[in-house]
Amino acid sequence: MQVIENLKVKEKLYIEKLENGLTVMIIPKKGMKKKYIIWGTNYGSNDSSFIVPGETEVTVVPDGVAHFLEHKMFEQENGRNSLDVLTEIGVSANAYTTNDHTAYLYECTEHFYEALDEFMDYVQHPYFTDENVEKEKGIIGQEIMMYDDYPDWKVYLNALQAMYHDFPIRLDTVGTIETISKIDKDILYKCYNTFYNPSNMAMVICGDFEPDSILQEIKKRLNNIKSNGEIKRIYPEEKEEIVKEKVTQNMEVSRPLYTIGIKDKPVDTCQGNSKEEIVKKHIAVEILLHLLMGESSNLYKTLYDKGTISASPSMDYEFSRGYAHILISGQSNNPEEVYQAFKKQLKEMKEKGINEKDFNRIRKTLYGDYIKEYNDVTDIARMFLADYFKGINSFDYIEQIMTVNVEYAQQILKEVFNENKMVLSIVSL
């Protein structure tokens, strides 16, 4: 196993790519009682058009299959549901789907290996029937409706739809009642066989483990499946321009919700960007966002004192295969005013340049934030998995942060924070 040590946060990562292509990462945490394992496939709601290895035809499946598959994976041929079995063993199991990956996980303090039998068995043995697929449509239908009542989800999704013309990030992860109605067991098997191949998957384990012995336990439980070669994913060509600048939806909320989006060019590793550059860019964007609208910024103070906002917005840089964008979200009586003030502040920073003292202070803050991410085994494992599918080793953030300087940030400010790529999404009464 390869060992990567980070001396600043004082943690080690053990990483091994097995013969069948599966990547296993282990982060030992001495003294922690909680043990956490997460097994993910590099397959999310964005991947609905692809060429199966060995085939030449493009396969197109309805939206929402990745998430549907996640729900159905728990069903077993013996009539049991693996979620129940794992709960009976005494561990807490779950799964989730994002736009670029799907993950299965459990956490526990005891019975880890007993649960590992069931866990690795169910992820490797799908069992879909016409009947169990139909039944799931009712449950997922309720999940879709639950999200319909979340204004924060709506304001987020609308911002993506204002930015993207065709790229599937603009769609709801769970699909719609209409698209899921078209899903059947054959589609599920096809997607499973394509994307749940070990070479397209990664596993992260975090807790008080001895790396070599846990790796042996994993290997023992793996089915003999060969690496199936590269899956060609087909994404629609996405224009650089946004769709429209503003979008408003009416919902019963006490106070308008807003999301400001800035569309960026995708940061694909395969297209010449080294992973160091992706990480550096991500760090620079985060520092810039803090400088522009963080709690010590002028903009924040002005808007707060006027009562336009009452808390600092959440600010994120989201990116994966084929897309990248900035999102700033919060609540305000007057989202339009927040939007205009943000644009003005941006213009001012571009003209005056970045204040070095402020820059250094925010960089310190961010350093602390990265360190804090290593408190909890769940956070650590999830972070390593999500970053891995983006081609990143999570330690890189701590390693790279001090190399990000004012000049570089200045350059990112010019490149990424482009006024013509900005959108404003509002949910209000």
Next chain:
Amino acid sequence: MKYQIKEIKKGIKLHLIHNEKFKTNLISIFLTTELNRENVTKNAILPAILRRGSKNMPTQEAISTELEEMYGASFNCGIDKRGDNQVLKFYMESINDTFLPEGEENMLSHTMEKLLEIVFNPLIKDDGFCEEYMAQEKNNIKQVIEGKIDNKARYAIDRCTEEMYKGHPFELYKYGYVEDLEKIDRKELYEYYQNLLKTCKIDIFVSGIIEDNIYDVICKAKEIQELEDREPQYVRTNLEVIPQNHEQVIQESMDVTQGKLILGLNVKLDNEDMQYDALIYNNILGGSANSKLFQNVREKASLAYVASSSYLKAKNNIFINCGIEIENYEKALKIVKEQIEQMKQGDFTENDIEVAKKGMIDAIQTIDDEQDTEIMYFFGQEFCQNRLDIEQYIKRIEKVSKEAVLQIAQKVEIDTIYFLKN
């Protein structure tokens, strides 16, 4: 992990949770006072005012800049309802010296000083809080109160609680009431704050890699020296007060796509010790993916995505929560009631008990893996007649028998059925 309690003054406790496994140190200060209509809104606005500025860091920017320099130490405050008490909560978290790039900085003492300063040494102008901050924060709290409707699932549970506890302190909303906000005056609020500091229960928690001198740092702090001994005014968990609504049905309409069905149940316990049996009862009813509610409402009938229950220890209520298609109200309610009835009939197995115990014990063992969870656990013990440490808690759960759970089932009754529909 090592846990120590030291009494700093009468009614003021320092709780030290020594734990080497975290990157951060977390300090919390809790001010606990009786919940009542007269003061609920004042208590709600206080943390918001205090976080705006202190004597030596008079603006939010000053505080933020200071915290950013401390490698992004984070400050947080909030308000909680714990049984018939209101708790004003203040947190500050910072990186432990070991993980700072430039080594030794004495971050913990520094963090303690800052937090004490914000909570106990506010910015005062002309015998009162700053008028500008008052006006802004009143407005912010008003928005929080009006924002109740935004999270429909939470709103439905709050509404059910209000209906159950009509006329009791526990019906009060923790953020208070808009009509009371207007009346709060900056000088009067400052007077109230000074009085609160004389009478409330004060708990200071420190979790992390704690240096030996922290006790002295706190005792010598000017803010602490100025506080007096007190007979703290708060309410311990009471088993006597029970809502008497006997299956009242409340239906309300709002712009929702999905109906939210909430059942508020009373659990009439004879003594505090039975709470642990009630925890297992709740786990079997709706506390996990194996529970009766999840299995029957979601998996078998395919009626819901969310179907669960939670046990509120401080008031001995169970709240059942289902998100359903509006037209399925009768169907879902019938299935939910059947599950409660089956519990009364003893229609659950030894295996169900074992599964519930395993799940609970697993969760209890991880209390020590998260600093804020651990702090909240020990803080919760302050309200109990008998304190249990984590080991004793696990032992008590292991002891729960089928008879004991069956006994709880007989003590459960539906108090209120609340449905939020279109």
